[in-house]
Amino acid sequence: MEQKFDAVNDINRSRSNWTIKIRITRLWESPPYPKTCPDNTIDMVLCDKDGSKIAASVKSVFANKFKNNLKEGAVYIMSGFNVVASSSTFRATRHSYKLNFQYQTRIARADDDGSIHQFRFEFVPAVKIISGELDQNILVDVIGRVFNMSEVHESSSSDPNSMRVTIYIEDTDKTQLAITLWGQYANQIVQYMSKNSESAAIVVAFQFCKIKEYSGTRSLSNSMYATRVMINSDIEEIRQFHQGLQPEDLTSPMNRTGHITMTTTTPQEAAFAGYPLSSVDELYQSGDKAIVCILANVIQVNKDRGWFYNACKKCGKKVDPDGPIFWCHSCKGLVNQATIKYRVELMVLDESNSANVTIFDRDVFNIVGLQAPQLHDEHSKGMLVDANHTVNWPVKLDSFVGQTFVFKVAVVKSQWNDFTSFTVQRMTSDPSIIDKFTRYRLAKVDLNATDGNLITADKAMTSPIIDLEGRRLTFTDDANSPSTATLSSGKRSIDEASYEGHSSSEAAKQLVMPKKKIKIEKN
Ligand SMILES: [Zn+2]
Incomplete structure (x- = not known):
């Protein structure tokens, strides 16, 4: 008969005779404490068949008794711990208690029938990290597609622990998150990038990372020893993430050749890279499914259109009321x-x-700083207090008005009538990105001026620049010169974009600082 074991989730200080069957999903050593002790301390994360996790420690003084019998990934039956409250910073689990091994602790290898998770990831959406709603004392797991990577910093070439790199991932909700890796973890990803030159998406699962906050912005970094990094590994979680990727994710701007040496494009810039800058008027002339960037000012929020929709808790897509419950078109249920x-x-x-x-959701969240349900709650409370003055509109949403953004817009033309909808895929008020787009628009506006006020420092420049009129300017995600404008050849061939022996990129360089070359005299 199968022996009954205690559930990890039930463990508390009310008794001491707990017997658990667990897998050591993670094991790491840290320097001896006290320092005079010959053995390292050993820390573990244990997981039972219910998926509940608890931390366990072997102090240096007991390490010699246990160290050869504890293997990461193996399944054990354990008993005889000292149960203590778990209160340290940077805890690997949410369990209120942890287990300290003591001299009388007993461990025995058990058969691994596969019923206990191998790693037991508990991925959190990046938006929860960024919003600050998670307890920063608890290490977190995330999974995402790498879309950018900083240059590698090494303060001392002889000390591998001084290596540092920041990678940028996009999770399943397309929320972007920065993760700074140090030492062996930085080395692990740099080695992977340099050895794998295939163009497939790079999906990374991180376990036990620290949430860092710096001037109101949250990102992740590895913990000293506990963090696990799995890069395109053959595990179910990473396979599933790959399957969920869209074709655009596979070709979007991850510069695989330049990033080891230098990539200065920010994740924000990468999101807007490679898309043509258009005027709002050109939106209406764009073809179905076109993706264009516009630089525009918000003049009003259309309140009659409402501000939220009902979404499926499982898939996040729109649901329609069906009596007291809902029908999800995506889940078909x-x-x-x-x-x-x-x-x-x-x-x-x-x-x-x-x-x-x-x-949509993320872009509104980025400006308002609250999730839709939170804003809804806050707004409802306000309405109760102010019952005579019912305003069916959260005023926080008016904060868009008067602001200038670069919007990356998807154009969708209706099959049934001539209605065209403009859906924002991403928006930013990042000054450096707005500045880039403003410069290119100024170039266009100036070039369109025909009232004779065009003054150029070098008359010879006039002709080639005017030749560029009407062609769209775009950014490219060129890692070596991220701020260099190049011409989008659009439907034209590269040859057509060349003229007078200049390549299109040479022509583009002449446009990098248009304000220096073209001035309009004020009357
Ligand atoms: Zn659904």
């Missing part, structure tokens, strides 16, 4: 509970025209 997500329509304007664009 009824769901009992729905959450809400942001969907806000903005009227935006540049000097050419205005348009209504729809922005």
Whole structure:
């Protein structure tokens, strides 16, 4: 008969005779304490068949008794611990208690029938890390596609622990997150990048990372010893993530050749890289499924369009009420509970025209700083307090008005009528990105000036620059010169974009600082 074991989740200080069957999902050693002790201390994360995890430690003084019998990944039956409260900073589990090995602790290898998770990841959405709602004392797991990587810093070439690199990942919700890796962890990813030159997406699973906060911005870094990094490994979690990737994710800007030496493009810039800058008026002339960037000012929030929609808790897609419950078109089933997500329509304007664009959950969250359900709660409370003055609109959403953004817009033309919708895939008010787009737009506006006020420092430059009129300017994600503008050849061939023996990239360099070359005299 199968022996009954205690559930890890039940462990507390009320008794001491707990017997558990667990897998050591993670084991790491750290320097001896006290320092005079010959053996390292050993720390572990134990997981039972229910997926509950608890931390366990072997102090240096007992390490010699246990160290040869404890193997990461193996399954054991254990008993006779000292149960203590878990209160240190940077804890690997959320369990209120941890297990300290003592002299009378007993361990025995058990058969591994595969019923206990190998790693027991508990991935959290990056948005929860960024929003600050997670306890920063507890290490977190994330999974995502690497889309950018900083240059490698090494303060001492003789000390591998001084190596540092920041990688940028995008999770399943397309939220972007920076993770700074040090020492062996930095080395692990740099080695992988240099040895694997295939163009497939790189998916990385991180376990037990620290949440770092720096001037209000949160990112992750590895913990000294506990963190586990798995890069495109043959495990179910990474396979599933690969399967969920869209074709655009496979070709989007991860510069695989330049990143080892130097990549100065920020993740924000990468998101906007390679897309043509258009005027708002050009939005209406863009083809179905075109993706273009516009630089525009928000003149109003279209309140009559509402600000949220009901979303499936499982897949995050829109659900429709079906009696007291909901129908999810994506899951093709009824769901009992729905959450809400942001969907806000903005009227935006540049000097050419205005348009209504729809922005979604993450972009609204980035500006408002609250998740839709939180804003809903906050707003509802406010309405109770102020019952006579019912405003069915959270004023926080008005904070868009008057702001200038670069919007990356997907154009969708209806099959049934001539209606065209503009969906914002990403937006930013990052000054450096706005500045880039502003410079290129100034170049276009200046080039369109025909009232004779065009003054150029070098008349010879006039002709080639005017030749560029009407062609779209884009950024490329060239790691060596991220701020260099190049011409999008669009539907033209590269040859057509060349002229007078200049290559298109040479022509583009002449446009990098258009303000220096072209001035309009003020009357
Ligand atoms: Zn669903």
